[in-house]
Amino acid sequence: MAHSARPVMAASTAAATPVDHYRFFADALDSLRADGNYRVFADLERRAGSFPRADHHDGAVSEVTVWCSNDYLGMGQHPKVLRSVQDALAKSGAGAGGTRNIAGTNHNHVLLEASLADLHRKPAALLFSSGYVANMAALATLAARLPNCVVFSDAANHASMIEGIRHSRADKVIFRHNDPADLDRRLSEVAPDRAKLVAFESVYSMDGDIAPIAELCDVAERHGALTYLDEVHAVGLYGPRGGGVAERDGVADRLDVIQGTLGKAFGSFGGYIAGSRDLVDFVRSFASGFIFTTALPPHVAAGARAAIEHLKSSRIERERHQERAATVKCRLAEAGLPVMDNPSHIVPVLVGDAGLCRLASDRLLTEHAIYVQPINYPTVPRGTERLRITPTPLHDDDAIDRLVMALDEVWRRLDLPRRPNG
Numbered sequence: 001m002a003h004s005a006r007p008v009m010a011a012s013t014a015a016a017t018p019v020d021h022y023r024f025f026a027d028a029l030d031s032l033r034a035d036g037n038y039r040v041f042a043d044l045e046r047r048a049g050s051f052p053r054a055d056h057h058d059g060a061v062s063e064v065t066v067w068c069s070n071d072y073l074g075m076g077q078h079p080k081v082l083r084s085v086q087d088a089l090a091k092s093g094a095g096a097g098g099t100r101n102i103a104g105t106n107h108n109h110v111l112l113e114a115s116l117a118d119l120h121r122k123p124a125a126l127l128f129s130s131g132y133v134a135n136m137a138a139l140a141t142l143a144a145r146l147p148n149c150v151v152f153s154d155a156a157n158h159a160s161m162i163e164g165i166r167h168s169r170a171d172k173v174i175f176r177h178n179d180p181a182d183l184d185r186r187l188s189e190v191a192p193d194r195a196k197l198v199a200f201e202s203v204y205s206m207d208g209d210i211a212p213i214a215e216l217c218d219v220a221e222r223h224g225a226l227t228y229l230d231e232v233h234a235v236g237l238y239g240p241r242g243g244g245v246a247e248r249d250g251v252a253d254r255l256d257v258i259q260g261t262l263g264k265a266f267g268s269f270g271g272y273i274a275g276s277r278d279l280v281d282f283v284r285s286f287a288s289g290f291i292f293t294t295a296l297p298p299h300v301a302a303g304a305r306a307a308i309e310h311l312k313s314s315r316i317e318r319e320r321h322q323e324r325a326a327t328v329k330c331r332l333a334e335a336g337l338p339v340m341d342n343p344s345h346i347v348p349v350l351v352g353d354a355g356l357c358r359l360a361s362d363r364l365l366t367e368h369a370i371y372v373q374p375i376n377y378p379t380v381p382r383g384t385e386r387l388r389i390t391p392t393p394l395h396d397d398d399a400i401d402r403l404v405m406a407l408d409e410v411w412r413r414l415d416l417p418r419r420p421n422g
């Protein structure tokens with residue numbers, strides 16, 4: 001595809017100093033380090049069959065317990081998933097071999113899209129390279145092409161939604177987080193003849209709070225707006241078949257688009273949207289981020305489908321997941337640690353300072369063989385830096401005991417703030 005050229009201005013003066021591009025990169029990184037916001041990756045080797053334990057490479061190799069994975073149910077190592085991946089790999093080979101339109105559609109994609117449509121009780125579903133790309137491509141396409149569209153975006157929406165909306169160049173109105181009354185007010189201010197799209201999430205991944213989906217749908221319906229729900233941190237985890245919070249609340253049919261990931265509770269990789277046949281076909285037909293990229297590897301699609309189908313009928317993982325999260329929250333609170341209250345499976349523990357958050361994480365890793373990544377700005381606002389703990393059904397009582405003792409020791413050693421009565 002040809003891309004349009006931007007006019008380049010001539011140099012204003014011959015004496016102007018040329019940009020030192022590499023100095024620019026180094027300065028930007030130095031300023032991240034100075035703020036404590038420079039990201040350091042933990043070099044891990046997940047071992048199928050041993051999750052949540054993993055090998056940590058840091059010169060030497062040592063075993064750690066992972067407490068911050070989004071493989072929320074451990075489906076990344078489930079025997080049914082591994083068997084499906086291995087079978088598809090043996091049958092179809094490593095890659096898809098093309099874009100969906102040009103030789104890349106594998107039968108595993110077709111089956112997976114049908115499985116996803118069924119999961120959300122929608123007529124159609126469409127796969128993307130990731131949940132990020134699904135949001136980016138679907139929102140950009142819908143908002144750019146709907147006539148004179150205004151997007152109403154929850155103030156706490158994920159970067160992928162924000163980027164999609166930005167990319168569309170449609171007008172954007174940000175409504176107060178999880179606030180139907182504010183959404184109502186803001187929708188009232190926009191002319192009835194403009195297309196309207198309300199975009200929000202169900203479970204917000206850093207605070208763990210949950211949207212009032214029914215109330216937001218009430219408002220959107222009153223104003224004739226389309227609704228777009230990101231269920232990335234809920235699919236597989238909530239609802240009788242793992243269809244997400246919208247399924248749990250019995251409101252999935254009121255959402256025009258349900259978006260999700262295959263990379264978290266389903267233990268695989270990829271993203272999707274589900275909706276009406278025409279809406280999904282529209283995105284399939286116009287979304288650059290869907291059209292011009294290689295399709296998911298067939299074995300990845302096969303593994304994701306095995307996880308989805310398993311979780312449609314098995315509730316054991318979901319029930320134990322909720323029980324483990326509730327137990328961890330309770331144990332940490334009893335130890336006087338500052339757990340941020342919420343109704344979901346996410347367990348944020350407030351530190352409130354970027355440098356201390358990193359120090360706490362480092363000490364957990366080096367002294368206690370516990371891996372919890374620090375969550376700093378810009379992922380969360382400054383002053384709310386935290387450890388985000390994600391219990392899974394595979395964290396046993398012994399692992400929880402060790403986590404609580406380790407956090408207690410780290411909080412004492414670094415003199416971190418506790419709950420008022422801690």
Ligand SMILES: Cc1ncc(COP(=O)(O)O)c(C=O)c1O
Binds near residue numbers: 158263270
């Ligand atoms: C709310 C939300 N939406 C979308 C995504 C992107 O999903 P994926 O990791 O599949 O790209 C994330 C990522 O972590 C997320 O937290």
